[in-house]
Amino acid sequence: MQVEPKPLRQKRTWFVLVAVIIVSMLVGAAILFAAQYALKMYIEASSPDATTAPSALSTQAPDVQITTVLSGLSHPWDVGFLPDGQMIFNQRKGTISVVRDSKAVTLAQIGDVLVDGEGGLLGLAVDPAFADNRFIYTCFNSTKGGPDVRIARWRVNAGVTALEDRKDIVTTMPSNTAGRHSGCRIVFGPDGYLWVGTGDSARPNISPQTSQNPQSLGGKILRIDRDGKGAVDNLGKPFDNRIYSYGHRNTQGIAFLPQPLNGVVGFSAEHGSTVDDEINPLKKGNFGWDPDVGYLEIGVPMTGKQKFPDAIDALWRSGSTTQAPSGLAVISGKQWKAWDGAIAMAMLKATHLKILTLDKQASIVKEERILTDKGRIRSVHQGPDGNVYVTTDNGTNDEIIRLMVKR
Numbered sequence: 162m163q164v165e166p167k168p169l170r171q172k173r174t175w176f177v178l179v180a181v182i183i184v185s186m187l188v189g190a191a192i193l194f195a196a197q198y199a200l201k202m203y204i205e206a207s208s209p210d211a212t213t214a215p216s217a218l219s220t221q222a223p224d225v226q227i228t229t230v231l232s233g234l235s236h237p238w239d240v241g242f243l244p245d246g247q248m249i250f251n252q253r254k255g256t257i258s259v260v261r262d263s264k265a266v267t268l269a270q271i272g273d274v275l276v277d278g279e280g281g282l283l284g285l286a287v288d289p290a291f292a293d294n295r296f297i298y299t300c301f302n303s304t305k306g307g308p309d310v311r312i313a314r315w316r317v318n319a320g321v322t323a324l325e326d327r328k329d330i331v332t333t334m335p336s337n338t339a340g341r342h343s344g345c346r347i348v349f350g351p352d353g354y355l356w357v358g359t360g361d362s363a364r365p366n367i368s369p370q371t372s373q374n375p376q377s378l379g380g381k382i383l384r385i386d387r388d389g390k391g392a393v394d395n396l397g398k399p400f401d402n403r404i405y406s407y408g409h410r411n412t413q414g415i416a417f418l419p420q421p422l423n424g425v426v427g428f429s430a431e432h433g434s435t436v437d438d439e440i441n442p443l444k445k446g447n448f449g450w451d452p453d454v455g456y457l458e459i460g461v462p463m464t465g466k467q468k469f470p471d472a473i474d475a476l477w478r479s480g481s482t483t484q485a486p487s488g489l490a491v492i493s494g495k496q497w498k499a500w501d502g503a504i505a506m507a508m509l510k511a512t513h514l515k516i517l518t519l520d521k522q523a524s525i526v527k528e529e530r531i532l533t534d535k536g537r538i539r540s541v542h543q544g545p546d547g548n549v550y551v552t553t554d555n556g557t558n559d560e561i562i563r564l565m566v567k568r
Contacts, residue, residue: 179360191404223498224530230550231265234559237552239285239346239488239540246545247321250552251299252283259430260323267400268317269324275302280310280340284342284347287357288387291317296387297324298355300345302336310334310345312357312389313385330389331403335362335371335379342379342411342432346488350384350417350427353391356405356443357383358412359427363458372408372450375400380450382415382429382443383408396445400536408448408472409464410434414489414506415443422523428476430486430506438479438486440504442523446473477517477525485510487554492516494547496566507538507551514551516539535562 164405211470231237233253236253248260255274258265274282280302288296300312315324336343342360350356359373361380372380378401384392384405391402400407412524414430435458441448448463449472451515466474488507492500504517512535518527532538532551539554549564 177361215440221479221498222405223496223500224284226565226567228563230561230563231263232259232558232560233551233562234265236281236554236556237559237561238281238283238540238554239549240542240550240552240561241285241287241297242547243287243317243321245468247288247421248544248550248561249285249297251282251285253283255301256297257282257285257324266322268322269315271301273304275301275304275308275340277338277367278340280336280343283343283345284357286347286349289349289353293527294387295319298330298347300347300357303332303341306332308336308338310336310343310359311551312345312355314346314387326338330383330387331357331378331383333378334359336362337362337364340547344412346413346415348415348417350566351391353385354384356415357385358409358550359383360411360413361409361450363456365412365448366454367456370451370456372410372452373447376406377401378403380407380411381410382412384500404444406445406448406473408450408465408469409474410450413460413487414565416489416491417443417485418491418502419493422519425476425523428489428504429490430489431463432485433463433479433483436481436483437463437475438483439463439475440477440506440517440525441473441475442488442491444473447471448475449475461501476523483510484508484515486515487538488542488551490541490543490549492543492549496547505543505549507541507542509537509539509554512536512538514541531548532562532564535560 181220251257255271257269258267282301284300288299295317303311314328314330316326326551342363342482344360346358347364358383371377382405383403395405411432412429417427425442449469452461485505491506506515511532514532517525517527520526534552536555540552542550551562553559
């Protein structure tokens with residue numbers, strides 16, 4: 162057998178090694194380009210309609226019919242819809258259910274949910290590729306991890322009777338033992354990533370405070386894939402690669418526009434301290450929340466421009482009387498008339514559903530209040546049927562409510 166000369170073998174080995182390195186670099190560059198391109202195309206949509214607020218087409222508010230989908234619930238926190246229109250929802254004590262024949266059918270009772278104060282089973286999201294992978298995602302305070310706040314991915318079985326194959330894709334998000342400032346809203350964006358609004362956990366004697374700590378997942382908005390890995394074009398070092406924005410206090414709402422307005426792709430809502438609940442644009446950067454080491458909040462601005470001159474300004478503030486915003490949705494559809502393109506925001510402390518009309522610059526030009534007789538409102542979503550669904554959060558005899566435009 163003829164033996165290849167050693168110099169030739171070495172040359173061939175180096176050639177293969179260089180080829181592997183080049184291919185790896187090209188694959189990495191392609192992934193980065195794809196992620197950046199998806200978000201860029203969404204933000205920089207160039208058609209004239211993409212920068213025109215749909216609400217400008219009508220000034221007449223819709224005539225809305227309000228009905229109860231389910232009652233007798235306890236702290237229903239979030240809802241989602243399967244491709245066939247079935248509604249799934251959760252309750253803070255750990256139950257995930259599907260609505261079937263006007264009744265709640267339990268899919269799972271999560272055993273490690275830690276329920277205390279604001280904590281428990283919180284955000285819920287259905288994978289946009291559910292028809293192929295049957296995934297849903299939940300965010301909750303867990304007795305595991307010290308404890309922590311975590312995101313679990315589940316597979317819904319074929320008969321939609323149970324959840325299977327749990328995989329915890331994000332763990333060690335900070336958790337207050339009293340449940341304070343737990344977040345945790347999870348929403349899929351138009352870029353295919355899961356966006357996560359987290360709370361800062363309101364713990365004293367931490368330096369730097371959670372919201373400004375580049376390695377803590379608390380007080381942030383995360384942008385992750387189905388396995389919990391960070392999007393390649395999130396904030397760079399020294400930040401954890403899952404972090405998209407920081408300097409948040411307690412984000413409880415995330416919603417995306419059908420098309421960008423003035424470069425704004427969507428919004429987040431967070432609780433103020435003694436002043437200024439906020440609606441913020443979804444942008445990379447610092448939103449300026451930074452209480453002192455003792456977590457004394459009086460006099461601390463939500464957007465600390467003196468400490469952080471480049472902090473991103475809010476689009477809306479509640480002022481000196483906080484209202485405790487929670488879930489967000491952007492209403493779409495001509496049947497909604499003046500509310501087509503408006504933000505719907507669930508209000509806890511102020512006990513109503515707020516409708517905020519936008520202009521083409523993504524500025525809020527009108528505020529209305531509806532559902533003022535239902536108590537605390539936790540979540541709001543638009544279903545695939547075009548109707549708007551909200552959950553109440555009063556603790557006893559809570560409801561899932563449907564808002565439908567009268568024809």
